[in-house]
Amino acid sequence: MVTETEQPRKLRFREHQDRAYRFVYCVTHRLAATRDQVIRHRCHNRRCINPRHLTIGDRRDNLQDERDRQANGVDWGLL
Structure with missing residues (x-):
């Protein structure tokens, strides 16, 4: 489930713009994440x-x- 955009896809919900992965996480977990909380990618692919x-x-x-990603040699360009 990777967006076709070059950068993480953004969307607008209730007059606020946010990244699609943050929206998906919050909806699926029924959570209103604070701005101090970030959504992390286990797959290291920000378009996921x-x-x-x-x-x-x-x-x-x-x-x-x-x-950890750098130590393991994961390259964003390959994802």
Whole structure:
């Protein structure tokens, strides 16, 4: 479930614009995430909107994900 856009797809809901993956996560988990919470991609593909690949965390978790991705040699350009 990857969008065909070059960047993460955005959408508008109730007059607010947000990233599609954040919207999908919040709807499927019936959660209103705060702005301090980020939606993380287990697959490391920011265009992915598959709820099974998404998890919630904070900015520190997101930075650790990026470090892990770099340590494992995952290249965004290949996703």
